Amino acid sequence: MSGTAVWACPYTDFPLVEIRPARTHRPVRVWANRVRGAKAVAVHGERVAFYGGYGEEQDRLAHGELTETSVEPTDVGLLTLPDGPAPGRRRVVSRGSRIYVQAEPFTAWGVLDLSI
Template sequence: MAVHGEQVAFHGGYGEERDRLARGELTETSVEPTDVGLLTLPEGAAPGRRRVVSRGSRIYVRADPFTAWGVFDLSS
C-alpha cells in the first residue's frame, strides 16, 4: 500500500491478479476506487518473482534476479 494525501494505491492479489495495482481516494469512512491496472517493469513486462516493500507514497519492487529496485511513486 502507498499513500499520498488523499490518494492510495494497493498492490497485489491472488492468481492472475497478483500484479494488480488498484488506486483510490480516501474519504472519511472509506476508499473510493478510481483506477485498476497492472504493475509492470519499466520495459513493460510483468515483474514475475519479486520482493515488494512500501513506504509512504512509494511501492518498491525488486524483481528476479533481485539486483535492482524499481519504484512506483503515487506522488508523481
C-alpha cells in the same frame, strides 16, 4: 510508516487502517476497502495505491481516493517492467507514498511514488 503513521490492510476484510501515536487526536482511523490481498500499500494525502492480490491479481495496481469512511476505487491496472512483461518473482516493500518492487534477478528496485 509515513512520518509518524503506519498504514495496514489486515486480513480478512482488508480495511485500510492508519495508526498514529496514542498522544494524537485520532490514533487509529479505519476506511472500508474493496481491494483484497494487497501486498503493499502507499498513501499520499487522499490518494492510495495497492499492489498485489490473489491469483491472477498478483500484479494488480489499484488506485483509490480516501473519503471520510471508505477507499473509493479510481483506477486498476497491471504493473509491468520497463520492457513490458509482468515482474515474475519479486520482492515488494512499501513505505509512506512509495511502493518498491525488485524483480528477479533482484539487482535493481523500481519505485512507484504517489507524491510525484
